[in-house]
Amino acid sequence: MAEVNRRDFLSGLGVTVGTALTALPGVLPSVGVAHAQDKPKGNIPDTPFKIGHMTFFTGAAAVLGEPMYKGQLLAAEEINAQGGLLGKRKIEILKADENAGTDANVKELRRLKLSEKIDFFCGITSSGNTPALGPVAEELKVLTIFVDGCTDFLFDKAVPNPHYIFRITNMQSADGVTGAVAAAMTWPRTKRIAHIHPDYSYGRNAFDHFRIVMKKMVPGAETVSEAWPKLGTTDFSSHITKTIAAKPDLLAISVWGGDYVAFYKQALRYGMFDKMHVASMIAFGVAPHAIGKDHPEGIIAGVHSNYHFTYPGGDKWPYNKTFVEKYHKRFNEYPNFQAEGGYTATYMLKTAIDKANHLAGGWPEDDAIISVLEGLMMAAPAGYVYIRPDNHQGYKDAITGFSKNVAEYPFPILDPNRIITIPIRNITAPPGWPKGEPTSTYTWIDKTWPQVAMAAEPAKAPGAARPATPAPAKKQ
């Protein structure tokens, strides 16, 4: 494979810095119920529409679970205020705690379907749970949109041909890839890379994809240190000491939530941020308002490659502006990517039901809703989200950015002038790509991305973005 120059490679990826989304004109469905609706066709029952929402309501992951539930709750309240789905069926949410453990969660899903007769299953945070619940949802024939649990494994291996289950957040591999692309374009002369990742599938996945992208884009860089704190670690003294001792020039980190808050406060006191660049996959993704103003500026502060409530900002993308306003008004906090996911998943369902009713009349069968969901594209708060028909996975442009303190918020946000977005199609394996180890996207990157030449180019300001050209990954 021919070697390429890094800047051509980046523009080939369609990476853009600091540009805004432009709205397509036309009739693309969107979240919110502001616009006038067609009258539903046919006879609609007025029985409640039951949603089983399973997520973390207890334990450390409640920091993700609660906003997910709140996002769905907000959407349900809005829809119910308009009379319910198709103007008749009020949404009723039954909560279930994902913290009960995978086996108990499987039992609970069965109970929800068989005893509570739920019409729709939603939620799920953990990547350990979707591969267990996915096959059961298929077996029970319960229409499902997973908000998260974003492991590539679900649609690579566990349910390779989904019918009833969908998923809305970007796949996990997008995290490591986005973080590495951003790091490679910002600090192209990186030589020594250290890693700190939580010791479970998410951290392993971030590590693998960060490494493979760095191998392609920053040849010659080596991994000099690895640390694998258990999920829930709040004492990072040892991991920090070890990392500093290895003298890296870049740290890749995917520690999240309360763990990350503890990490950065300790790292500050060890002077860690003065000694190396830092690229995080998810620093600002989980609880944006729990980060203090003491957080260092200018690090890559990932948002799980999904969503930060400040982007798209201002009036550029009204769906985000109104969502953030409504969410803040209702819950007195800012939404994270899970809140956006829960909200969007609910409106995707509503849109599919509306369309299916428009086509056939009456309350649509699940199969009719599914056929509308497949290939559906919507304008959501985070931007356009598209459900790929072949694997039922939601795709939206991956985003990350740089931490910055601004006057408007009592916590740091992503620097509005330096938001990095990457078209998702350019960083995930295309339909039909053979299933691979550890993920299809990994083997796709390994086999098809060109190798950036080793030449020591001067560090240039990144982001001289050209319009998105075809992926660099075209088969040779």
Place this chain on the structure above:
Amino acid sequence: MDIALIHVFNALLYASVLFLIAGGLSLIYGVMRIVNLAHGNLYAFGAYVSAWIIGYLSTSVAVGEAGSGAPTWVLLALLPAGALAAAAAGALLEPTLLRPFYKRAEEYQLLVTFGLLMIIDDVIRFLWGPYPLSASVVFENFGSVTVGDTLYPTYNFLVIGVGALAAVFLWAFIYRTRFGVVLRATSQDMRMSAALGVNVNRVYVQAFTLGCFMAGLGGAIIVPSQSAVLGMGVDALILSFIVVVIGGLGSLEGALLGALIVGVVREAGITWFPEVELAVLYLMAAAVLLVRPAGLFGRA
């Protein structure tokens, strides 16, 4: 060399907090023969109370503006509030919840304390929500000292100091005071001490309160450098079980030695074999169980 020194400090830091938690767990078991599964959550409760008070008083945490809160020494003086809150919870829980179960089989006590674990978990989430609670202003104000050519957080020395002081005080308390004699007598033979006129109920509530105080102190002292998060109690409980399995349940010396061993092994594990950091701790506990089933200092 500097790095080696920092590794030692890190190990001591971890051991100090572990000793406070595991020491309390061991003390309660030693005197009352109760394995308190909710012990880790009393540690979490202490952490949350301290973080809440400090966060409230230092508006710098609440709104992110520096220098607009109470001075550091005031915050430091209020830090033990978490320990007092945990102690108060203990003083309340022992007579009301645990006392009725002393005559029942051990399984009932396990069930009750396990139920308590879940209740405290939910109470914490109900009171403070799912987001991490931070008291880092104290940690920040202490700054860092230079060790060789690296920085080290000054506050960590305070934690190590408190851990060491707690060990010394506890030892003096149990081996050098009249109350300590009564405590040890009750622990050796509850019926005989009762026959000799010791008010066993009172000793029990005092021992339980003291144990909870230690757990709360562990939470209070560590929360400025970390943060209070949901689930921290269960993690702490599991680690303190490793400590007491190694050191011997019911023995304070064992808790101290166990905490030091776990602190050192964890530090070494993270540095040289990160892939099996956790496994090593469990393997060590398993090895101790095989060779000395009652732990290094345990009474068979």
